[in-house]
Amino acid sequence: MRPYIIANWKMNGLMDALGEGWAIDDAAAANANVDVAICPPATLIAAMADILSTAKAGAQDCHHAASGAHTGCLAADMLAEADAQLVIVGHSERRQDQHESSALVAQKAIAAQNAAMEAILCIGEPLEIRDAGQAEEYVTAQLGDSLVGNIDPAKLTIAYEPIWAIGTGRVASESDIAAMHSACRKKLFERFGDAGASVRLLYGGSVKGENAGNILGINDVNGALVGGASLKAQTFIPIITAAAAKA
Ligand code: PGA
Numbered sequence: 001m002r003p004y005i006i007a008n009w010k011m012n013g014l015m016d017a018l019g020e021g022w023a024i025d026d027a028a029a030a031n032a033n034v035d036v037a038i039c040p041p042a043t044l045i046a047a048m049a050d051i052l053s054t055a056k057a058g059a060q061d062c063h064h065a066a067s068g069a070h071t072g073c074l075a076a077d078m079l080a081e082a083d084a085q086l087v088i089v090g091h092s093e094r095r096q097d098q099h100e101s102s103a104l105v106a107q108k109a110i111a112a113q114n115a116a117m118e119a120i121l122c123i124g125e126p127l128e129i130r131d132a133g134q135a136e137e138y139v140t141a142q143l144g145d146s147l148v149g150n151i152d153p154a155k156l157t158i159a160y161e162p163i164w165a166i167g168t169g170r171v172a173s174e175s176d177i178a179a180m181h182s183a184c185r186k187k188l189f190e191r192f193g194d195a196g197a198s199v200r201l202l203y204g205g206s207v208k209g210e211n212a213g214n215i216l217g218i219n220d221v222n223g224a225l226v227g228g229a230s231l232k233a234q235t236f237i238p239i240i241t242a243a244a245a246k247a
Contacts, residue, residue: 001198002033002247003243003244004157004202005223005224005243006039006120006159007036007226007236008088008091009044009230010041010060013044018051021040024055024236024237027233027237031241031244032054034240036056037056037057038230039058039060045057045058050083057083058117059084060087061091062074062075062089062112076111076112076114080116085117087112087120088159089119089122090109090121090123091161102146103145106148106149109146109147110150113152119151120159121147122160123142123160124160124163124205125163127163139183139184140186143187143188153192153195156199158201159225160203160204162205165204167206167227167228168205171205172205178218178219184201184220201222202221202224202225203218203224208229208238212243216242217246
């Protein structure tokens with residue numbers, strides 16, 4: 001499977017950050033065996049898509065409805081028109097801050113796919129669940145609940161991000177990542193049959209140039225969703241090259 005390295009800029013970046021996009025795009029072109037995407041704030045998607053020639057531009061969220069009275073929200077068609085090719089749905093920051101349920105996340109994934117974009121669907125457990133030894137059970141149930149409805153596995157990527165590893169500098173152990181990804185793969189087979197084999201499973205949570213090689217070498221880790229280290233080309237490009245070396 002081609003590795004997939006996705007930058008999630010979260011609520012960071014004004015127009016002057018587009019220069020980072022240029023540099024990242026050059027690295028994407030130089031490492032053609034890796035798929036690279038940048039998800040900037042929605043205000044930058046169209047401008048980012050304009051300057052990218054190899055990497056894809058994406059969005060960080062979409063509304064589940066096609067249109068309507070939803071002040072401040074963006075429909076999937078609007079993001080596609082801005083040239084987004086992918087949408088992150090169900091990031092833990094949205095599940096927590098915006099109280100998004102797995103049922104809603106599934107509807108968002110369907111909305112993104114209906115607008116001809118890929119859905120990057122995030123799952124992950126809080127620390128208390130990990131400490132209670134219930135992480136696999138929790139995450140695979142969350143995955144199943146987030147895949148309800150008419151979801152196309154051909155336009156789907158899953159990102160496993162333990163909440164306690166996001167932005168903390170703390171990374172899950174290689175054996176924990178391997179066990180979780182294998183449990184998620186099994187769930188994908190249950191849900192999609194043979195098509196579950198080709199859904200990419202990314203890891204996210206404090207991925208950096210220094211640890212990317214080890215993480216991307218774990219069985220069933222098909223890429224990374226990167227926050228902090230993706231904001232600068234200088235810290236993001238080593239993750240792309242680490243993926244290229246493993247591909
Ligand atoms: P991080 O964020 O790389 O800063 O931990 C990852 C994410 O939230 O997608």
